[in-house]
Amino acid sequence: xxxxxxxxxxxxxxxxxxxxxxxxxxxxxxxxxxxxxxxxxxxxxxxxxxxxxxxxxxxxxxxxxxxxxxxxxxxxxxxxxxxxxxxxxxxxxxxxxxxxxxxxxxxxxxxx
Amino acid sequence: xxxxxxxxxxxxxxxxxxxxxxxxxxxxxxxxxxxxxxxxxxxxxxxxxxxxxxxxxxxxxxxxxxxxxxxxxxxxxxxxxxxxxxxxxxxxxxxxxxxxxxxxxxxxxxxxxx
Numbered sequence: 001x002x003x004x005x006x007x008x009x010x011x012x013x014x015x016x017x018x019x020x021x022x023x024x025x026x027x028x029x030x031x032x033x034x035x036x037x038x039x040x041x042x043x044x045x046x047x048x049x050x051x052x053x054x055x056x057x058x059x060x061x062x063x064x065x066x067x068x069x070x071x072x073x074x075x076x077x078x079x080x081x082x083x084x085x086x087x088x089x090x091x092x093x094x095x096x097x098x099x100x101x102x103x104x105x106x107x108x109x110x111x112x
Numbered sequence: 113x114x115x116x117x118x119x120x121x122x123x124x125x126x127x128x129x130x131x132x133x134x135x136x137x138x139x140x141x142x143x144x145x146x147x148x149x150x151x152x153x154x155x156x157x158x159x160x161x162x163x164x165x166x167x168x169x170x171x172x173x174x175x176x177x178x179x180x181x182x183x184x185x186x187x188x189x190x191x192x193x194x195x196x197x198x199x200x201x202x203x204x205x206x207x208x209x210x211x212x213x214x215x216x217x218x219x220x221x222x223x224x225x226x
Binding site: 033043090104 | 147154156
């Protein structure tokens with residue numbers, strides 16, 4: 001059983017569209033991170049959320065941590081081809097001593 | 113970019129042979145990690161280190177061993193490679209011991225076991 005479920009697994013949209021993707025769990029996390037990975041490269045951190053209900057914005061990307069700290073969402077406004085990539089969420093369970101658990105990822109393709 | 117290098121970047125080997133992958137950092141970060149990434153499984157932690165000669169197992173440690181004799185180097189060894197260990201291996205580093213600390217990833221090593 002995957003601890004962090006990400007949905008949808010694949011998403012192909014047109015440039016300019018908005019989208020929301022999700023990272024869900026039945027477990028509580030003390031923090032949750034979102035990474036983006038491009039082909040042939042390692043993941044790169046986008047954001048870390050720590051407080052339940054927290055919302056963070058990074059240009060056109062909006063990240064929200066659920067009130068119960070079990071889930072998170074990523075909303076992209078006016079998607080661009082440069083947003084194409086694999087989006088991974090990763091959470092630290094309480095008392096996990098810096099070990100992260102990763103979801104399987106969401107493959108996003110933004111067509112020009 | 114965080115100073116992390118992995119070597120080799122690509123390797124093809126045969127079942128039963130030993131393989132060692134190297135991760136080198138120039139950031140003097142305390143924590144180092146080895147992950148494998150496979151389609152349908154995402155990133156899974158193999159082993160990690162919280163200091164020189166201090167290591168611990170991750171969720172998929174069977175068939176792998178690690179060593180850290182210097183702060184900057186973390187070695188992953190497959191004692192006898194199997195086809196199920198064909199994967200892309202990523203090394204990561206972080207400065208602190210909190211899950212809120214950024215993990216910086218290396219460029220990956222693509223390993224094929226025939």
